[in-house]
Amino acid sequence: MVGLGPGDPALLATMALEALRACEVIVGYTTYVGLISKELLACKEVLSTGMRRELDRAVAAVDRAAQGRDVVVVSSGDAGVYAMAGLVLECVDRKGLFAEIECRIVPGIPALCAAAALLGAPLMHDFASISLSDLLTPWELIEQRLEAAAGADFVIVLYNPKSRRRTDQLARALTIIGRHRDGSTPVGIVRRAYRPDQSAMVGRLDEVNPDDVDMTTICLAGNSRTEQLGEWMVTPRGYFEKYELK
Amino acid sequence: MVGLGPGDPALLATMALEALRACEVIVGYTTYVGLISKELLACKEVLSTGMRRELDRAVAAVDRAAQGRDVVVVSSGDAGVYAMAGLVLECVDRKGLFAEIECRIVPGIPALCAAAALLGAPLMHDFASISLSDLLTPWELIEQRLEAAAGADFVIVLYNPKSRRRTDQLARALTIIGRHRDGSTPVGIVRRAYRPDQSAMVGRLDEVNPDDVDMTTICLAGNSRTEQLGEWMVTPRGYFEKYELK
Numbered sequence: 001m002v003g004l005g006p007g008d009p010a011l012l013a014t015m016a017l018e019a020l021r022a023c024e025v026i027v028g029y030t031t032y033v034g035l036i037s038k039e040l041l042a043c044k045e046v047l048s049t050g051m052r053r054e055l056d057r058a059v060a061a062v063d064r065a066a067q068g069r070d071v072v073v074v075s076s077g078d079a080g081v082y083a084m085a086g087l088v089l090e091c092v093d094r095k096g097l098f099a100e101i102e103c104r105i106v107p108g109i110p111a112l113c114a115a116a117a118l119l120g121a122p123l124m125h126d127f128a129s130i131s132l133s134d135l136l137t138p139w140e141l142i143e144q145r146l147e148a149a150a151g152a153d154f155v156i157v158l159y160n161p162k163s164r165r166r167t168d169q170l171a172r173a174l175t176i177i178g179r180h181r182d183g184s185t186p187v188g189i190v191r192r193a194y195r196p197d198q199s200a201m202v203g204r205l206d207e208v209n210p211d212d213v214d215m216t217t218i219c220l221a222g223n224s225r226t227e228q229l230g231e232w233m234v235t236p237r238g239y240f241e242k243y244e245l246k
Numbered sequence: 247m248v249g250l251g252p253g254d255p256a257l258l259a260t261m262a263l264e265a266l267r268a269c270e271v272i273v274g275y276t277t278y279v280g281l282i283s284k285e286l287l288a289c290k291e292v293l294s295t296g297m298r299r300e301l302d303r304a305v306a307a308v309d310r311a312a313q314g315r316d317v318v319v320v321s322s323g324d325a326g327v328y329a330m331a332g333l334v335l336e337c338v339d340r341k342g343l344f345a346e347i348e349c350r351i352v353p354g355i356p357a358l359c360a361a362a363a364l365l366g367a368p369l370m371h372d373f374a375s376i377s378l379s380d381l382l383t384p385w386e387l388i389e390q391r392l393e394a395a396a397g398a399d400f401v402i403v404l405y406n407p408k409s410r411r412r413t414d415q416l417a418r419a420l421t422i423i424g425r426h427r428d429g430s431t432p433v434g435i436v437r438r439a440y441r442p443d444q445s446a447m448v449g450r451l452d453e454v455n456p457d458d459v460d461m462t463t464i465c466l467a468g469n470s471r472t473e474q475l476g477e478w479m480v481t482p483r484g485y486f487e488k489y490e491l492k
Contacts, residue, residue, distance in 0.1 A: 086367030121332030136484035152394035230344035238382035
């Protein structure tokens with residue numbers, strides 16, 4: 001299971017590249033397979049499927065691995081953050097194949113770090129990552145997590161803030177966060193980080209425009225200490241409360 | 247500001263490598279500078295200092311950048327996760343140098359993803375990252391965050407679980423988590439991920455041995471759904487509650 005990072009080949013580490021070079025089969029969501037260079041895909045079996053076909057992909061990968069083939073399942077970002085690594089391990093377990101299949105996870109740069117790097121340094125202090133997708137998680141639990149994270153002053157990273165079907169959940173999430181934070185709290189919105197047409201902007205919590213957000217967006221809401229410094233979003237760790245600038 | 251990833255050069259992306267190659271000055275904590283190859287350090291000014299000298303390093307870097315030099319400040323993992331990116335931006339701001347200094351953050355693989363990859367897939371669902379260091383954060387706030395994250399069933403990543411001075415905080419953190427989780431909840435302990443003598447183990451929440459933990463360790467406590475599958479720690483996203491395995 002290999003994480004491709006945000007998409008820019010310059011952010012792909014050698015370990016991931018070598019796994020892609022060495023394997024016989026590449027399995028992934030069509031968009032993510034499209035991030036891989038044609039040279040790497042050449043002379044391999046490539047199985048790409050659309051959204052919500054995660055289980056099909058995992059089963060196809062495990063079946064081929066059980067036949068002795070060297071298979072890479074790709075995810076964007078890190079393979080272990082809201083991605084395919086867990087589902088593949090679950091399939092290997094349910095099929096009772098841990099003795100036959102050697103599993104390995106190659107970490108990548110997760111979307112939250114890619115987004116944060118374009119915004120500045122919003123994740124310098126404790127943070128919570130929450131997916132707003134209620135496809136597999138009850139919305140009540142998502143709200144409970146938003147409430148808990150906002151109440152304990154975590155920086156909050158929102159994955160999957162919107163889809164074609166789900167359009168109002170970001171506003172509901174920001175309302176919950178807004179009950180615990182000043183309206184001036186910086187919120188970062190990053191679309192297509194490190195891909196063509198990327199955009200990154202920092203605004204105020206009470207002025208977020210849901211139209212700036214789509215399926216490829218990561219939103220980061222600051223904690224009570226997060227500031228906008230120049231064009232950057234920064235959560236201080238508190239050095240300047242303890243030490244003086246010389 | 248460049249994140250070196252966990253330490254293995256095979257997990258360093260080209261963008262970080264190019265920044266290190268091109269720069270004139272490298273600034274970093276001694277241990278992290280030691281992760282950089284001698285070839286890359288050759289013919290450069292290298293400023294490395296010990297622990298707790300973060301502010302000195304940031305100031306030295308900003309002063310040199312203000313003189314027009316190309317400076318890289320290195321962190322391990324991702325430069326923006328409990329690392330140097332924020333402090334450097336704060337220094338540039340306090341010195342009023344945003345017009346003179348062009349800042350850029352190159353993301354890296356954070357320690358939490360490196361640790362997760364060695365354990366399996368513990369971060370497949372919402373997670374909270376909490377540093378147990380009370381050097382710059384009141385312990386009361388750390389406890390409040392532990393309580394909130396455990397109560398809302400987040401997977402919990404613990405950074406800085408121990409230091410020479412702080413030896414009892416991990417036990418206190420696990421006690422708080424244990425009030426909300428079964429004693430059989432999987433906990434992963436990863437030391438020196440992707441460096442020589444790495445170790446990764448999965449155990450039960452009620453059986454964690456604080457002696458297995460040191461300053462270079464990341465601990466991950468599962469949520470109520472996290473399981474041990476084979477030798478792996480996996481947090482299911484819930485596909486098998488909705489779909490059937492063919």
